[in-house]
Amino acid sequence: MAGIYIHIPFCKKxxxxxxxxxxxxxxxxxxLVNSIEKELRFRKDYxxxxxxxxxxxxxxxxxxxxxxxxxxxxxxxxxxxxVNDDAEITFEANPDDLTPExxxxxxxxxxxxxxxxxxxxxxxxxxxINRRHTGNEAIAAVRNAQxxxxxxxxxxxxxxxxxxxxxxxxxxxxxxxxxxxxHISSYGLTYEEGTALWKQREKGKVTNVDDEIMNAMYLLxxxxxxxxxxxxxxxxxxxxxxxxxxxxxxxxxxxxxxxxGPSAHSYDLVSRxxxxxxxxxxxxxxxxxxxxxxREELTLFDRYNDFVMVSLRTSDGLDKEIMKAxxxxxxxxxxxxxxxxxxxxxxxxxxxxxxRLTPDGIMISNIILIELMKV
Ligand code: SF4
Numbered sequence: 001m002a003g004i005y006i007h008i009p010f011c012k013k014x015x016x017x018x019x020x021x022x023x024x025x026x027x028x029x030x031x032l033v034n035s036i037e038k039e040l041r042f043r044k045d046y047x048x049x050x051x052x053x054x055x056x057x058x059x060x061x062x063x064x065x066x067x068x069x070x071x072x073x074x075x076x077x078x079x080x081x082x083v084n085d086d087a088e089i090t091f092e093a094n095p096d097d098l099t100p101e102x103x104x105x106x107x108x109x110x111x112x113x114x115x116x117x118x119x120x121x122x123x124x125x126x127x128x129i130n131r132r133h134t135g136n137e138a139i140a141a142v143r144n145a146q147x148x149x150x151x152x153x154x155x156x157x158x159x160x161x162x163x164x165x166x167x168x169x170x171x172x173x174x175x176x177x178x179x180x181x182x183h184i185s186s187y188g189l190t191y192e193e194g195t196a197l198w199k200q201r202e203k204g205k206v207t208n209v210d211d212e213i214m215n216a217m218y219l220l221x222x223x224x225x226x227x228x229x230x231x232x233x234x235x236x237x238x239x240x241x242x243x244x245x246x247x248x249x250x251x252x253x254x255x256x257x258x259x260x261g262p263s264a265h266s267y268d269l270v271s272r273x274x275x276x277x278x279x280x281x282x283x284x285x286x287x288x289x290x291x292x293x294x295r296e297e298l299t300l301f302d303r304y305n306d307f308v309m310v311s312l313r314t315s316d317g318l319d320k321e322i323m324k325a326x327x328x329x330x331x332x333x334x335x336x337x338x339x340x341x342x343x344x345x346x347x348x349x350x351x352x353x354x355x356r357l358t359p360d361g362i363m364i365s366n367i368i369l370i371e372l373m374k375v
Contacts, residue, residue: 002050003250004081006036006073007261009060009279012094015119016130016200017158019192021263021277022060028279032261033069035286037076039260039275042286044080046258046268052083053255055110056090056247061117063093067105074110083110088246090115090154095133095141103148113152113245114145115185121175122168125161128206129197135175142179152243154183159217161189162197162206169217173224182243186221187236188214215363222359235313235362252310254303271297304331305373312372313365317354331374338371 010029011022055077057070070091077083090113091106098116120126121135133141145153157176159169176184191198191208200206209217222232230238237248250257259266263277273295276282285292298306304327311318324332339355342348347361347368357365 001053001084001250001255002047003054003056003247003255003257004047004052004077005247005257005259005264006055006057006062007060007259007264007275008032008057008062008065009262010064011059011061012064012132013130014196016128016196017189017192019195020060023279025279026064028283029064029069031283032279033065033072035283036073036261038286039292040073040076040080043258043260043266046266047081047256048268049082050256052077052081052087054088054090054247054250055083058092060092061094061097062091063097063102067102067109070106070109070111078110088113088152090245090247092117093141095138098141098144100144100148103144103150107148107150112150113154114150115154115156115183115245116141116145118155118176119158120161121172125164125168128162129158139175139179142181146180151182153181154185154245155179155181157184157186158189159186159221160209160214162200162209164209164217166213166216166220170220170224173221177224177228182240183245184225184230184238185236185245186238188218218362219359231315233315235357235365252314254306254310266293271295300327300331301374303327305375308335308372309369312348312355312357312369315356317352317356320353320355334374335372339368342368342371 009022010026011024013024014022089110091111092115094117098114116138118138119129119131121138123134126134142153142155155176157172189209191201197206201208225238226232230240232238233244234248234252237245239245254269256268257266259275262275262279262282265272265274273293275293276285282292307323307326308318320332320336323335339348342361343350346358347364349356349358357368361368
């Protein structure tokens with residue numbers, strides 16, 4: 001099984017916390033869609049005829065594309081690849097793009113899942129982080145998508161926003177859990193160097209929420225989603241039964257994927273490659289047939305580190321026998337030796353042949369992962 005990821009790097013404006021490669025340049029959209037089509041053709045053999053189990057349009061803001069532009073990309077994908085009948089096909093959307101008219105047009109396309117970037121329902125939070133939408137527009141977007149017939153919806157939420165209290169976060173969770181969505185992704189706010197938010201903190205205009213409150217927010221998130229029958233299948237991802245994101249899961253299971261578009265990454269089990277992070281250079285390279293990516297072969301340690309990092313964060317856990325078979329006795333013993341103290345102090349559980357982070361372990365997951373990784 002394999003996946004296709006299409007990166008649509010356009011946004012109508014930049015959120016203050018975001019460090020993804022995105023630009024505000026709507027004039028480039030038609031040329032970029034043409035270049036994406038060409039890249040798909042150049043790289044049609046990358047996945048070696050594996051059947052496609054997931055297609056994911058991420059960004060940036062894929063919902064900036066018209067239904068016709070999506071169709072142009074779908075026609076190429078379906079012409080070149082074998083897409084399974086039950087493939088999960090997702091696009092990320094900004095709430096204010098999800099009007100009834102837009103949704104009824106995209107409903108006719110192969111999409112069967114939408115991931116809506118809500119982040120908060122609080123208008124003051126949203127203004128502070130420069131989001132395009134209001135809380136009411138976010139709720140309307142979910143309702144519009146449901147009325148249009150989408151029954152597999154994911155929403156993104158951020159906790160630990162500047163000035164956010166535990167009570168305010170609880171209110172966000174109440175609203176989110178009243179919307180009948182099938183999947184929630186929720187991350188603690190991070191201050192990435194170079195972002196507008198980082199600069200605001202440098203100037204003293206915002207401060208980090210205390211670690212203790214951040215931890216309490218995460219535990220509250222866990223408690224509230226589990227009360228509503230969501231499974232915490234990964235540290236930051238929660239799904240109703242049968243609604244795990246297959247796109248995320250295939251990354252964590254280290255299945256191959258083809259990433260198309262500026263700054264998109266690809267993985268073919270032995271190497272990673274990443275496209276140039278510039279729309280202009282990407283389009284020019286595709287047009288002139290010159291190189292548009294860098295590539296690195298993965299070492300045994302790289303593959304072991306990826307395996308530890310992703311599997312320990314999932315509820316399926318790190319399978320010790322798979323680790324031994326894939327990476328050999330030496331790395332297996334290295335991992336078991338270094339994890340022992342975390343098992344003894346209740347940060348990692350060891351049962352059914354699997355290692356898993358406990359809720360206390362999640363709070364210090366970076367420390368645990370550094371101990372287990374091999375450099
Ligand atoms: S909409 Fe998403 S990708 Fe665009 S700037 Fe905001 S967070 Fe970044």
